[in-house]
Amino acid sequence: MATSASPTIRARRLRRELRRLRDQRGLTVDEVARMVGWHRAKVIRIEQGHSGISADGLRKLLDLYEASAEEQGTLTALARQARQKGWWSAYGDVLPDDYVGFEAEAAAISTFQSLYVPGLLQTEEYARAIIHAGRTMADLDEVARVIAARQARKVLLARDVPPRLWIVLDEAAVRRHVGGPKVMAAQVARIVQACQMPAVEVQVLPFSAGAHASMGGAFTILDYAEPALDPTIVYVDNDTNTMLLETGEHVSRYRLAFDHLRAKALDPDQSADFLATVAAELQP
Template sequence: MASTASPTIRARRLRRELRRLRAQQGLTVDEVARSVGWHRAKVIRIEQGHSGVSSDGLRKLLDLYEASPDERDALASLARQARQKGWWSAYGDVLPDDYVGFEAEAAAISTFQSLYVPGLLQTEEYARAIIHAGRTTANKEEVDRVIAARQARKVLLTRDVPPKLWIILDEAAVRRAVGGAKVMRAQLARIVEACQLSTVEVQVLPFAAGAHASMGGAFTILDYAEAALDPTIVYVDNDTNTLLLEEEQQVSRYRLVFDHLRAKALDPDQSADFLVRVSAELQD
């Protein structure tokens, strides 16, 4: 399947460029707001991605920023693309944040998961067990929609140029028999199968490795083909919310953490053997 441009990424490019043009003119948020007749909160919401910008609003900003004709054309195109709908918009009720939109155009996905197998490699039965455990009041229709959304995400791995997927799994995620022994054996087999793909690497971080650099929990690093336009993003997950980190210092810290985890984990071949052994040990 061919890769498609992500509206989420285009919206991020647009707001980054608007911040750059404002800084280039030496204008503060308050000065922009006064010049275009907006409340300063509107300027902040647009620059932080909490609000879109209309065609007329974009024109006002570009006039104020003295944008060149090429810049105007490029940003108008970005704004049009940002207003389009990605496939994930149909699942807005079960995909509450922008992660999938950022994931959709990633050239590389590097993730550490401490408690469960990441969604891109989950079997349907494993996913259902996870969802039922976390959404104790969910009805069948809601669960089915979450499953459908997760299945749609997996198309990412079969596009013409799939992202490089590097997963480090804590042994706890491998040992926990989610859904029972039969479901977990099938899930482990799915991971081993994915390891055969040239674009997928899986490492297991064993209990024997002791303390490590990400004891606080899971995170994902998203890298993009055009790094100058789309700098790396880090997502940090916990039970209550998801943090998006973009500052260079924050990204560098998590990249260093991931490198430390890779060094402590079993290598990919050893990890595949480990998964096979764990599967054989599961008792019905």
Template sequence: MAQVPSPTIRARRLRRELRRLRERTGRTSEEVAKLLGWHRTKVIRFELGHSRVMTKDIEALLDIYEVSDEEREVLTALHRQARQKGWWSAYGDVLPDDYVGFEAEATVISTFESLYVPGLLQTEEYVRAIVRAGRSTADQDEIDRRVSARLGRKVLLSRDVPPALWVVLDEAAVRRVVGGPKVMRAQLARLVEACDLPTVELQILPFAAGAHAAMGGPFTLLDYADSLLDPTVVYLDNDTSTLLLEEGQQVARYRLMFDHLRAKALDPDRSADFLTRVAAEIPD
């Protein structure tokens, strides 16, 4: 399966380019807005992604920024791609943030999980058990949509060139029996299989490792093919909110944390053996 451009990534790239072009002219966002007869905050809202950029707005900005024909062609194409719909748009009611769009074009995904098996490696039964536990008042249709949306993410691993996935998984996530013994054994078996995939590195962080750098919670680093056009983002998630971090210092901090976790965790071969032992220890 070939990779298709992510509109989320293209929209982010367009915002960054619009800011770069404005700064190249030496103008503030308020000055550009005044020249175009817009509200003074309109330009900065475009650059932050708080407002949708319409075609006429792009054309007006490019005129003000005096871009070359080549630049105009590139930016017009970016705008067109940013307005397309990813498969996840059909699940906007159950995928409320932009994470899937950012994940869709990542070339390297580095994630630490402390409570759950990472979504890309979850079995359907495990997903369903988690959704039911977290949405006790949801009807069956909502549960099915949430399960379908989560499973849809796994198409990443079937691409012609799948992303490199590096997972550090806390022992707590594999010890907690989710969905009952049968479901959990199947989930652990899936993790053992994943250890053999050429694009997956899976490490277990055992309780014996003691205190570690990420005791504040799980996180994911998303890296892209061109780090200049698409810098790394860090994704933080909990039950009530999500956060995307893009500043260089923030990203560097989490990358260092991930390196520390990798150093403390079991190596991939020992992790596969560990998972096999845990599955055998689950009582009926």
């Protein structure tokens, strides 16, 4: 299955290019707003991704920034692609942030998970148990839609060229009996199976490793095929908040943390053996 362009990534690239052109012209947000007849808040919302931009609005900015014919063609195409709908738009009610759109075009996904198995490797029954625990007031239809969205995400791993997926998994994530021993046995077996996939590496961070570089919780680093156009993003989430971090300082901090976690974890072969042992212990 081929990779398709992500509207979320195209929208991010568009707003970065608009900011670059504004800086290149030496214009402030206030100056741009005055020259095109907008409120300054509109310029800020467009550059920060909180608001889209119409074809007419884009033409006004490109004319103001004196964009070349090539730049105008490129950015007009980006805007058109950004207005398209990704498959995840159909699940907007149960996918509350843009993460899936950013994940969709990643060339490499590096993630540390401290409490549960990452979504791309979850079995349906494990995912159902997680959702029921976290959405105590959800009705059956909502739970079904969350499950469907999570299953749809897994198309990433079926691509002709899948993203490189590197997971560091805290031992707690495989020791906790989510859904009961039977569900957990199937889930751990699924991780063992994933360890055989060429694009997937799994390392277990054992309890014996003690304190580590991400005691604060889980995070994911998303790298792209063209980093000059699409710089790395770090995604940090918990039960009450999600953050997408893009600054070089944040990215360097989390990349260093991930390197430390990999160094403390069991190597991939040892991890596969460890997981196989856990799966066997869960069998009746």
